[in-house]
Amino acid sequence: MTTDPARPPARRGPYAKSRRRRxxxxxAAHEVFAARGYRGGSLQDVADKVGMSQTSLLHYxxxxxxxxxxxxxxxxxxxxxxxxxxLSETLVESVMRQASFNETVPGVIxxxxxxxxxxxxxxxxxxxxxxxxxxxxxxxxLRAFAALADEGRLRPGVDxxxxxxxxxxxxxxxQTQWLMAPELVDMAGCLRDYLxxxxxxx
Amino acid sequence: MTTDPARPPARRGPYAKSRRRRxxxxxAAHEVFAARGYRGGSLQDVADKVGMSQTSLLHYxxxxxxxxxxxxxxxxxxxxxxxxxxLSETLVESVMRQASFNETVPGVIxxxxxxxxxxxxxxxxxxxxxxxxxxxxxxxxLRAFAALADEGRLRPGVDxxxxxxxxxxxxxxxQTQWLMAPELVDMAGCLRDYLxxxxxxx
DNA sequence: GTCTATAAACGGATAGAC
DNA sequence: GTCTATCCGTTTATAGAC
Numbered sequence: 001m002t003t004d005p006a007r008p009p010a011r012r013g014p015y016a017k018s019r020r021r022r023x024x025x026x027x028a029a030h031e032v033f034a035a036r037g038y039r040g041g042s043l044q045d046v047a048d049k050v051g052m053s054q055t056s057l058l059h060y061x062x063x064x065x066x067x068x069x070x071x072x073x074x075x076x077x078x079x080x081x082x083x084x085x086x087l088s089e090t091l092v093e094s095v096m097r098q099a100s101f102n103e104t105v106p107g108v109i110x111x112x113x114x115x116x117x118x119x120x121x122x123x124x125x126x127x128x129x130x131x132x133x134x135x136x137x138x139x140x141x142l143r144a145f146a147a148l149a150d151e152g153r154l155r156p157g158v159d160x161x162x163x164x165x166x167x168x169x170x171x172x173x174x175q176t177q178w179l180m181a182p183e184l185v186d187m188a189g190c191l192r193d194y195l196x197x198x199x200x201x202x
Numbered sequence: 203m204t205t206d207p208a209r210p211p212a213r214r215g216p217y218a219k220s221r222r223r224r225x226x227x228x229x230a231a232h233e234v235f236a237a238r239g240y241r242g243g244s245l246q247d248v249a250d251k252v253g254m255s256q257t258s259l260l261h262y263x264x265x266x267x268x269x270x271x272x273x274x275x276x277x278x279x280x281x282x283x284x285x286x287x288x289l290s291e292t293l294v295e296s297v298m299r300q301a302s303f304n305e306t307v308p309g310v311i312x313x314x315x316x317x318x319x320x321x322x323x324x325x326x327x328x329x330x331x332x333x334x335x336x337x338x339x340x341x342x343x344l345r346a347f348a349a350l351a352d353e354g355r356l357r358p359g360v361d362x363x364x365x366x367x368x369x370x371x372x373x374x375x376x377q378t379q380w381l382m383a384p385e386l387v388d389m390a391g392c393l394r395d396y397l398x399x400x401x402x403x404x
Numbered sequence: 405g406t407c408t409a410t411a412a413a414c415g416g417a418t419a420g421a422c
Numbered sequence: 423g424t425c426t427a428t429c430c431g432t433t434t435a436t437a438g439a440c
Contacts, residue, residue: 018405037323039241042433055435056406064434110322117319120312120381121239131382138379138386159395166372166392169379173371177340179322180333184340190368193361197399220423244415257417258424266416407440415432422425 022060025050026070034111037118038068038126065125072115072129079108091144092195099171099188109175116172138164145198153200163198170194224262227252228272236313239320240270240328267327274317274331281310293346294397301373301390311377318374340366347400355402365400372396 028049032041043064047054061067079102089097102108119126138161145160154160171191178185230251234243245266249256263269281304291299304310321328340363347362356362373393380387 035324037320040323053407114319114322117316118239120316121242122237134379134382162392162395165379165387166396169375170368170372172378173375176374177336177367177371180336185367190364193364194368255425
C-alpha cells in the first residue's frame with residue numbers, strides 16, 4: 001500500500017496507540033471514581049494509576065468533566081443495560097442475568113451508585129446522564145410490563161408505570177445495601193421475589 | 203437561690219446561647235451537605251450561611267467530620283425513622299406517614315440520598331452511621347413482617363427477611379428517582395403498592 | 405505526546421491576639 | 423468566643439520546552 005506522492009497525506013484518525021491510551025485512562029478513571037467519587041477522585045489519582053503525568057492526561061481529556069462522561073458511556077457499553085439478549089428472553093430472565101453479571105464486574109455497581117447520588121449535588125456534570133438514564137429505564141420496563149399486561153400475565157391491580165419505577169428503585173436500593181453488607185443482602189433473590197410477585201406464570 | 207460564697211462557682215454546662223449557636227451551625231451544615239455533599243461542601247460554605255468565620259466554626263466542631271456526624275444525628279431526631287407512633291398503627295400506615303412527612307421537609311431526602319452513597323467512598327466519616335442504620339432498619343422491618351406472618355397476613359411465599367431488605371431498598375431507590383424527576387415519580391404510591399402486594403388485608 | 409514549571413484558587417486546620 | 427493571619431497541602435488547568 002502506497003501513499004499518493006502528489007497530495008499531502010489524508011487526515012488520519014487517531015492512531016491505534018492513542019486509542020488504547022485513551023481506553024486505559026478511562027479504565028483507570030473508572031476505578032478512581034468508583035472508589036472516591038467524582039469530586040473525591042483527582043486527576044492525579046487517575047494519572048498515577050495509568051502511569052503518566054496529570055498534565056498529559058489533560059491532553060486526552062481537556063477537562064475532568066469530559067473524563068467523567070467518557071467513563072459513564074464506557075459503563076453503558078460494558079453492561080448493555082439489561083436489554084433482552086434476544087426476543088425469546090423474558091423480562092425476569094433478562095433482569096436476573098444482568099443483575100448477576102453486574103455483581104461479577106468489579107467496580108461497576110460502586111461506580112453507578114456513588115456517581116448517581118453525587119450527580120444530585122450542585123453543578124455536577126453527570127446529572128443529565130443519570131436523569132436521561134432513569135427515564136430510559138422506566139420507559140423500557142414500562143413497555144415490558146405493558147406487554148405482559150396485554151397477555152394477562154400482570155397481577156391484577158398492578159399499575160405498569162408504577163411497577164417500572166418500583167423495579168428500577170428496588171434494583172438501585174438493593175445495590176446500595178449490598179455494597180454495605182454483601183454477605184447480608186441477596187440482590188438477585190430480592191429482584192426475583194418482586195418480579196415473581198408481579199408477573200404471573202405463563 | 204444563692205451561691206455558697208465559700209467555694210468557687212460550680213462548673214456550668216454550655217450556655218443557652220452557645221447551644222443555640224451550635225444548632226444553627228448544624229442546620230446550616232444540613233443545607234450545605236444536602237446541596238453539595240460532604241466532600242463538595244466546605245466549612246466556609248457553612249460559615250457563610252450561619253454568618254461567622256470558618257475558624258470560629260471550628261471552635262464548636264473541632265473537625266469537619268464532627269460536624270457531619272452532628273448533622274446525621276440531628277436528622278434522626280427530625281425524622282424519627284418511621285417507627286410506629288403507637289401500637290395501634292400498622293406497618294403500612296407508619297411507612298406511608300413517614301414517607302409523606304419526609305417529602306415535606308426540605309433537604310432531608312437530598313441529605314440522606316447524597317450522603318448515603320458518598321459514604322461508600324474511601325475513608326468517609328459517615329460509613330459506620332449508614333451501615334448501622336441499614337441494619338437497624340432491616341431488623342425493624344423484619345420484626346414487623348414476621349409479626350404479620352404470625353397472624354397469617356403475609357402473602358404465602360414471601361420471605362420476611364428479603365421483604366424487609368426489599369422495602370428499605372425500594373424506599374431509597376424511589377427517593378433517588380423522585381429527586382431527579384419529582385413530577386414523574388409517585389413515592390407514596392410505589393411504597394403503598396408494594397406493601398399491599400405483600401401484606402394481606404385484615 | 406509527554407513532560408516540567410507554574411498559575412490561581414481553595415481545602416481544613418492551627419496559633420495567638422483580643 | 424470570635425477574629426485575623428497563616429500554614430501547608432491539594433486541586434484543576436495553562437504555558438511552553440522538548
